[in-house]
Amino acid sequence: MVTFLNFPRVRLDEIRGLQAIIIGVPFDRLCFSRKGSKKAPDAIRRASLIYSGWIPDLDIDVCEGSIGDAGNLKFAFFFSINRCLSLIEDAFMRISSEGVPFVAMGGDHSISFPIIRGISKNVGSLGILWLDAHLDFMKEYPRGFRLSYATVLRNIIEKCNVNPRNIAVIGFRGYSTVPNEYRDARKLGLNVISSDVVKKDIRMIIRKITEIFEDTDVVYVSLDVDVIDPAWAPGVSNPEPAGLSPTELITLIRGIRGDVVGFDLVEVTPTYDSNGITCSLCSIFIIEMLARILQTDK
Numbered sequence: 001m002v003t004f005l006n007f008p009r010v011r012l013d014e015i016r017g018l019q020a021i022i023i024g025v026p027f028d029r030l031c032f033s034r035k036g037s038k039k040a041p042d043a044i045r046r047a048s049l050i051y052s053g054w055i056p057d058l059d060i061d062v063c064e065g066s067i068g069d070a071g072n073l074k075f076a077f078f079f080s081i082n083r084c085l086s087l088i089e090d091a092f093m094r095i096s097s098e099g100v101p102f103v104a105m106g107g108d109h110s111i112s113f114p115i116i117r118g119i120s121k122n123v124g125s126l127g128i129l130w131l132d133a134h135l136d137f138m139k140e141y142p143r144g145f146r147l148s149y150a151t152v153l154r155n156i157i158e159k160c161n162v163n164p165r166n167i168a169v170i171g172f173r174g175y176s177t178v179p180n181e182y183r184d185a186r187k188l189g190l191n192v193i194s195s196d197v198v199k200k201d202i203r204m205i206i207r208k209i210t211e212i213f214e215d216t217d218v219v220y221v222s223l224d225v226d227v228i229d230p231a232w233a234p235g236v237s238n239p240e241p242a243g244l245s246p247t248e249l250i251t252l253i254r255g256i257r258g259d260v261v262g263f264d265l266v267e268v269t270p271t272y273d274s275n276g277i278t279c280s281l282c283s284i285f286i287i288e289m290l291a292r293i294l295q296t297d298k
């Protein structure tokens, strides 16, 4: 198996003591637009192989850290959706009980719910940085689905005991958002910062995010790659024009303060990618995430 940056392959029962792990969650059954994000983990691993792992600006080489690639969670085709979700939850409960920070490669955005539910049993109060063009705050989408890629943040707030005031949704524009969804999110106290506001004064936004996380114990970061403009990242399930640039996202990742328990990176659909540019970009985002984790470890 190809591993991310050729990191050693590790089993989940031998991760104790590692500084970080990468793990694939190839589950896309709750995405109802352009499917195929279950192929993203391996496509991103392949794309990563042209990079060295060294970040010139920071002079950090993530390959010098003790990092392992735990491969992909395995979902058989005959598993029910609920069985897949509890498999994800159990895996991340185990990972967080070992105290090892992780980067989870999705998969559609619904996976963030079982991940957060799994880790919330082992960590204190959570702040969540939700980098996404969308709010993912529908009550049901499509009709009859209380949990899907478009309702996941509502599930996290209602069922994982996360205070909406400790959640920052950054990069919102969502031309597929409906007015009620936006009103509900604001009414509940969710901090929503739109893409154009980020572009105007990114330093101010980083300060604001730091304030939002001030009274939390740990931070979780969810990157829905559609937060990036489709010009740079066309291979996503629900592209939204007028998004962040890769540089802006990297600045945000480097600006995160506090103890990061884990990152996820979701909604990448290699079938809709263009010459692999989305997957290459995601490799860089993951390298930046790992560097951020290694810096906390010092």
Ligand SMILES: [Mn+2]
Residues within 6 Å of the ligand: 109, 132, 134, 136, 149, 224
């Ligand atoms: Mn999303």
